Amino acid sequence: MALEKYGIAYTRISHTTSSSSQNASNLEEMPAHLRAFTERELTKAMKVTKATRIGDGSFGNVSKTVVKSLQHPKHHIKVAVRRYTSRNQVEQTYQEYATQTYQEYATQVKVLGAINHPNIVKLIGYVEDNVQMLVYEYMPNNSVFHHLYSSNTTPLSWNMRLKVAHDVARGIAYLHEASNFQVILGDFSSSNILLDENWNAKLADIRVAPHPNEVKNFLRKMHYVDPYKPPEYFMTVTTPMSNVWSYGVFLYELITGPRPKDTNRSKGEDALVEWVKPYVKTRDFISIIDPRLGAVYSMESVEKLSNIAKRCLAINPEMRPKMSEVLNMVSEIVASVSNTLEYPKKDDHPIKGNMKKWSFRALFCFK
The missing domain is CATH 3.30.200.20 (Phosphorylase Kinase; domain 1)
Structure with a gap:
């Protein structure tokens, strides 16, 4: 469209x-x-x-x-x-x-x-x-990037990561399919996903995707490859399926913890998408789950979220699901886990033993 x-x-x-x-x-x-x-x-x-x-x-x-x-x-x-x-x-x-x-x-x-x-x-x-x-x-609880990578904060719990994945899917699905016009995100990253006072995730720095040739020429000059961009990025126009790929990268970011592009890893594995492939193929999810989560997560939900990410990262854009389909799949995962969330305090430390109930009633619609 x-x-x-x-x-x-x-x-x-x-x-x-x-x-x-x-x-x-x-x-x-x-x-x-x-x-x-x-x-x-x-x-x-x-x-x-x-x-x-x-x-x-x-x-x-x-x-x-x-x-x-x-x-x-x-x-x-x-x-x-x-x-x-x-x-x-x-x-x-x-x-x-x-x-x-x-x-x-x-x-x-x-x-x-x-x-x-x-x-x-x-x-x-x-x-x-x-x-x-x-x-x-103003979004007082900083970005998802901050909570994933800052050494001064306690990592987001697994249930909070599922909530973030759901919130982001809702936002993108709305932009693609449910608003009065279609907006394709031109700059998707975990640093552009912010958390409000109630720890709801919101897409920030929304920009209509620039003319593809102009941005691609810019990226070539800078010798820079955005780890969130799909493989077809330099060969065709930007489409909603480009955002679906980006979302798939983000899901693995939530699951594993490393940045989408990590120069500390060996060549060929510095890209998160490439690094997870052999583990996903052998279903060795225990080896890629973020160790900072400890044992507080549902392996079943990890596998299901990884399967969604895999579908979003299909090389052929036509094989990727629409964001509304992705939203439905993530909603099913969220509904299958406990409807409780562990919210970090304002100083970024989790509230131990204080599990707050999270209502899903309003989360399964676009608006």
Whole structure:
């Protein structure tokens, strides 16, 4: 199903800049619930609150700050502000991929503003000046990447990992099949899956997949291979099946613990997908399960989740299941295990012996 069917094209990177008059017209008719900020307003808020940088990337950074609530002017709300790197701040190598025109920025805001789903980070507002800044809801429990790899945190329990797998599948299935338009994720990774105050996993940094040729040329220049990208990535257009592959990689990440690309492993096994193959083939799951889980997991659910990952990682894209099918399969696993979860405390240490009940009632629908 092409994006064009829904009146939305791939985001294309332009090498021209928009004028102020064009910018103004592009930002008209934004979703009514989105809040229009000025650069000065956000800059002042970040200065007053001594904003904390909570994320960095090649093309910008994310900072935590506080802004006044429109509903309750005397109250303040925590937000995350993403500021995209400007053209003159980026090396020439990155410019073709990193810089968006304001028309594309406006389209991005409209797309994000139209998305309303419990497993997708909510866009609160945007800057209408001649800068590219987006304001999102603040996610206090960091990223899944942080909880998988940080030495300062206790690893997520197996039931929590199943919940994360389910939440992520719900979010992607909604973007692919249940929203008013189709969005294909252009940057999927465990670092872009955030956890809210109730430990619900949400997809962050949602971007319509860029024009495939432009991104592929960028990646070739950088001599970089994204471990979440499918094998057909450089040969064809980006499709929903590309995200299904990425999700399969993520499932093995949850099951095993190592990063999708680990240079500490020998050549040929540095890619997680290749490393797990012989163990999956012999059904030797005990050798690949994350040792940090101890013995607190269901081997049956590990095998079932691994089988789903295997299906998602089919070399032939046509053999991969749709995300709605994946969601149904993961839902069955989740329903088969105990409906209790061990939630980490705010300091990232688990609550020993305090198992909180988790209701699945709302988890089996897209919206």
